Amino acid sequence: MPGPLLQIAHLRIAFDTRRGNLVAVDDVSFDVHRGEVFGIVGESGAGKSLTGQAVIGLLEPPGRITAGRIRLEGRRIDNLPYARMRRLRGKQIGMIFQDPLTSLNPLYTIGRQLTETILTHRNMSHAQAREHAVRILSDVGIPAAEKRMEHYPHQFSGGMRQRVVIALALCVNPKLVIADEPTTALDVSIQAQIIALLKQLCEKHATAVVLITHDMGVIAEICDRVAVMYAGRIVELGTVRQVVKHARHPYASGLMGAIPSLRHRQERLNQIEGSMPRLAEIPAGCAFHPRCPEAFAKCRRRRPHLIEIQGAQVACWLYGEKA
Amino acid sequence: MTAFIIRRLLQSVFVMLVVALVAFLMFNYVGDPVNQMVGIDTSFAQREHLRQELGLNDPTLVQFARFVGHAVRGDFGLSYQHKRPVADLFKERLPATLELSLVAALFSLLVGIPMGVYTGLKPDGWLSRIFMAFSLVGVSLPTFLIGILLIFVFSVILGWLPSYGRGTVVAIGGWTTGLLTVSGLKALLMPAVTLGLFQLTLIMRLVRSEMLEVLRTDYIKFARARGLTDRAINFGHALKNTLVPVMTITGLQIGSIIAFAIITETVFQWPGMGLMFLQAIQNVDIPIMSAYLILVAFFFVVINLIVDILYYVVDPRLRVDTAKANGHA
Known part of the structure; x- marks a missing residue:
């Protein structure tokens, strides 16, 4: 039986700044299995996007991986030389960015951008690549794909452009797609369509997805498993059922309380008081304790590690020895 | 359109x-x-x-x-000083100025753009630092000083290049050209470098800052995430996006190259319109002065018109009428 598709072990990402070495992601470990949709959820600055960029090898300096390993199908990819990593990008690992309006080069037709990507990774004639491009455009639900190949990005609406971006990310069938807030910049009415499309395409091609978002609704809708990140660490990891329905970590359950529900009438949504600490000011002990309603003495002194409870993992002293 | x-x-x-x-x-x-x-x-x-x-x-x-x-109709009257039709005088001198300007412009583009791309891609490289220091010199030294320095080094000390004139010219129809003889090319070298140096550094700095800007955009990040080669990203995607501002400045600069050839032509005694214009000012030869004014304005207008049309060729977003015709999805 083959191992997991993506294995991340004890990943640490740090920035060398004038004020010293700031650790933005610390001791993050998780596996993503073939065809699985794995969600990473958390507030802005929790380190979710950095984790995604590290996987595809596009961390922007001065950010860099200072510890840990990333493996794709068992082979390490975090230390690959630039040229080999480049061949992996697009072909094995695709990426979808947040803003479809700025993700496409305005000066080229989408047909050119698609065929260019296909020809970079596949040994095909130009005509074959074009044919493939038209097929993938209709797969992502763009009507009159043949004609649309000749159009420039500004001739598409936001939702249509995100479909083009998805087509570009998936055009050579990568095994893994990292979707970094793929619906945040879109209208609410279009968000659901794009998420459904992503899920459908990835199921069809057995592509695994790492979905980075702050939207618990999206997570609940399409993810198989989910990791909740806070201040650079995973605080809870489990199946969607475990995390959404029975969140154990006070931060995770706080996030779930912020999802509006049609069934229970509420005057106001629950809210977690305060905001996430900045990188340079992460408190000692559990990073969440200043905002945690259930914090006690130990939380202020020692940092909790992930422990396993009924198949899920939680980093919280409520679930360990309390002393 | x-x-x-x-x-x-x-x-x-x-x-x-x-x-x-x-x-x-x-x-x-x-x-x-x-x-x-x-x-x-x-x-x-x-x-x-x-x-x-x-x-x-x-x-x-x-x-x-x-x-x-x-x-x-091209009739600007008689020159007070030469007692000949101004149009004829300009016809004789126009080729010298246009050749000088064209070579200077080509020199500044062909050297300036690659230097700008290089310094944009490797902003911290030692060669980039040298280029940037060099560009500071090019921007701040006045043209006549560069000309005089070049004459001093290459004509006076080394004796390689002539210090004045156009060398031997060949007449093709009504056009005299120095591009076909060795002495003509040798004579052209220093004036063209002098005239083009400032534009070169300007274009280099412009391309550099535009490249740095474009390389930060999302579509470049997305191009990287798709695994495109560096070559395709830097030259296919990034450089083309820097072209619109570069074209604008280049258009304006070619106009000013022609206009400010005056100084270079004086330093090198280049028999072009600029030299004639300066002599005309000394002699209050109004017909030549007014004709020169009109001619230079005409060049500016024509070049800017060409640049505006090139925008359309490069940037599809400006082709508004086609976008409207195709509608939105």
Whole structure:
């Protein structure tokens, strides 16, 4: 039986700044299995996007991986030389960015951008690549794909452009797609369509997805498993059922309380008081304790590690020895 | 597209008319043309007769209309100093200036753009630092000083290149060219470098900052995430996106290369329009001055028109009418 598709072990990402070495992601470990949709959820600055960029090898300096390993199908990819990593990008690992309006080069037709990507990774004639491009455009639900190949990005609406971006990310069938807030910049009415499309395409091609978002609704809708990140660490990891329905970590359950529900009438949504600490000011002990309603003495002194409870993992002293 | 070109053409005509008005007013306010043409012993009656004959007593508007009418046909009158038609003088000198300007512009583009791309891609490399230091010199040293320094080194000390003139020229039809003889090319080298150096550094710095800007955009990140080669990303995607501002500046700069060839032509005694213009100022030769003014304005207008049309070629977003026709999904 083959191992997991993506294995991340004890990943640490740090920035060398004038004020010293700031650790933005610390001791993050998780596996993503073939065809699985794995969600990473958390507030802005929790380190979710950095984790995604590290996987595809596009961390922007001065950010860099200072510890840990990333493996794709068992082979390490975090230390690959630039040229080999480049061949992996697009072909094995695709990426979808947040803003479809700025993700496409305005000066080229989408047909050119698609065929260019296909020809970079596949040994095909130009005509074959074009044919493939038209097929993938209709797969992502763009009507009159043949004609649309000749159009420039500004001739598409936001939702249509995100479909083009998805087509570009998936055009050579990568095994893994990292979707970094793929619906945040879109209208609410279009968000659901794009998420459904992503899920459908990835199921069809057995592509695994790492979905980075702050939207618990999206997570609940399409993810198989989910990791909740806070201040650079995973605080809870489990199946969607475990995390959404029975969140154990006070931060995770706080996030779930912020999802509006049609069934229970509420005057106001629950809210977690305060905001996430900045990188340079992460408190000692559990990073969440200043905002945690259930914090006690130990939380202020020692940092909790992930422990396993009924198949899920939680980093919280409520679930360990309390002393 | 057609509507746009027509609109721009009308604007150009308007600009040219304004310039013509300024050129025309020079005749009336910078000295008295009759005094310039006659000797001291000419009688008042003769002067008045000449004035009448030249149409100088007509209403200003009529005179201006006549001036424009002549100018359109290429007739700028007689030079006071040379006693020959101004148009002929310009015809003789235009090739020298245009060749010099063209070579200077090509030099600044062909060297400036690659240097700009390099410094944009490797902003911290040692070669980039050298380029940037060099560009500071190019931007801050005045043109005449660079010319004199070049003459001092290559003509006086080394004796490799001629310090003045155009060398041997070959006439092709009405056009004289120095590009076909060795001595002509040797003579062209230093003036062209002198004239193009400032533009080169300007273009290099512009391309560099535009490259740095474009490389930060999302579509470049997305191109990287798709695994495209560095070559495709840097030259196919990034460089093309820097072209619109580079074209704007280049267009303006080619205009000023032609206009400011005056200084270079003086330093190298280059027999072009600029040198003639400077001599004309010394002798208050108004017909040459006004014709020069109109000609340079004409070059500016034509070049800017070409640049505007090139925008359309490069940037599909400006082709508004096609976007409207195809509609939105």
